[in-house]
Amino acid sequence: MFDNRVLNRFFNTLKGRIVFITILFLFILMLILSLFSVASFKYDKKIIVTTCDYTITSFVAEKINKDVQKHLTHAQTLSIIGDIFYHLYKTTDKNIFNTSTPLSALLTTFKDYKDVYGAGIFFEPGVIAPNDGVNYVYAFRKSPNVVLAGESVLGKKYNQSERPWYKDIKRNLRKGGNAWANPYKGLGQRSNTLMTSVGVGIYDGNKLVGIAMVDWDFSTILNKVLEIKPTPNSLVMLADIQQGTVMTSDAYFGDTVSRKIRLDEVSWYDMDLKNTDTFRYKNKTYIAFIKPVANGKSLYVCVPENELLGFIISQLVKMFIILFSISVLMSLSLFVVLKKNVNAPIDELSKAANEIGGGNLDLKVNIKTPLEFARFADVLNKMTDDIKKYIENIAVFSREKEKIESELNVARQIQYSVLPDDTFSDVKEFDIYASMDTAKEVGGDFYDYFFIDDKRFFFSIADVSGKGVPAALFMMTTKALIKSIADEKLPPDEFIKKVNKGVCADNRQEFFVTAFMGIVDITTGQITFINAGHNPPLVKKKSGKFAYLKLEANLVLGIMNNIEYKIQKSKLDEGDIIFAYTDGIVEAINNQGKLYGDERLLNKINSIKSDAPDVIVKEIKNDIKSFVQDAPPSDDVTMVVFKFNKTK
């Protein structure tokens, strides 16, 4: 079966649409032309009808008339001879009369009647009584050059009054007129010839005394009639209305031409046709052209309408076939042209695009024409080149990036290496555990702890504002600065003042550092807190819960020189825990953009069963991890947990 989808797909292509539009256009053109043809059809029909009417029928009728007229003229000439002879006979000696007198005159004229068979003057019985007993003269053309004349031709006993032609003429003759005989078979050697005669009367007063006649082969007329054949199935006939007879072509009646048919045998004849009329006969429409010929005879030419109009129709059909062929040809050539000029380049371009997509960037598309596709190919080639360059750039870039990353890794190792990893597990007085996780390779947080002397233990946690390499560099110098100043063993307030001075000294980048520090006398549990703008640590007194440590407010390090820092002193009891951290914990962000927050931190830290610093750090870290999930770390996360065990 026919698949609609194939057609749909075809009409959705450029090619299909253009071909469709072309066919549509040609179809509309054909429609307009056919409307025009229908309009012109009536006009064409009129022209053809006129052609049949005047050119064929009238022309033939005219020709026949002319022939008959010629014969009639001969007959009239003979009638004058006959008339003279009759009057001579009446007024002169009847004894001198014999047929040789009019015969010589007849022969003189007869020589010129080339297409006439015979001519004669026939007197009514008893009108004249010639001494030889013959009351007619007759000349007969045996062959073009041999003329026979006299009584020997017809014989002495020839009695014209019994002949049909004489009866026909005599019956129809009026004075001053002429009459035709119906066609009849000749005598003797002319028994196979259809003859006709035209006669002119010779009168004595009103009394017909004789007939001058000319006879000729009727087929000369009939042939002219039969020559009329506008279309194969036309009906042509010569009808004698007065006598009700008709001569016609054999095609119609299936008989010889010599057959006389009564008019009432012609079924359509009584339709009372006008000069040009249409009638139906045996399921066929005919157009009749009728012309009177002579002596009550009429020429009928009846052409089947479909044959008459067939010409016009066949012309139209031809035109349509030509137009249809043109549209098919145009569509086909358009199809071929589009296939070659549109489909082929598009195929080539898509193939190339596929191959380029597959990784072959050395591919060059080579299309010279059509120019539109050549431009497209140029663009594609340029794109390929650009991609190649871009890939090379990326390669260079990623090599650079790798280098930077590996350098950052080294930096990270250096940064981590400056953080203490000794947990002083051999010192029973306290446990300490710390951890730092940077958001990037390197970070701005740090912690530190060390013994200042035999009994004083220092620990710190700090956060350089900012992240990454700048913060890391600042962190390194700050940590080193704190360590070196701590070694000077200054009183805490002097110590922190000096640290701040040091941080301010080379700080052109507006960094500041928040720091929380503690100095514990491990023998007594006395502790000194120094807080420079850092978030307060959580402290758990023995058997209590973690709570924020109340701290004196001090400015962060690195902003202002020469400021005083308030120092706080306190005392640690056995089992007290200090949890110091940077705000990277509470500001850790998860995938939903939520912050870890103080509340969760407090809840979590109070839910941890163990008092061991390393356990606390690990549990908090795990909780942060499970909170942020796979969100990228937002800030460095650092914790220092100090647990005081006992005084010495």
Place this chain on the structure above:
Amino acid sequence: MNFEYALNDNSLNVKLTGRVDVISAPVLHEKVNFLLSSNENLNKLIFDFSEVSYISSMGLRILLDFQKTMAQRGSMKVINVSSDVFEIFKATGFDNILSFS
């Protein structure tokens, strides 16, 4: 954090809502810096903290940065600070660094 601002002849009034932290502070920094650099005659920068619930060290750092910039052009002020947030300014010592009213 929401960010609204009103720009008069030579003063920029920035009203913040919510938290000024690691997420919002860089955005605030970028936006205000853009306004400062595109309006050279600005000599007064006011931060309205009436709707601010928290400020982190990152927020403090950008305030400090604006403070340094405005010190050369005119003045910077933080107004309508809630007591909770003011605690943070106090804890970090920023209450002595910035001007409030």
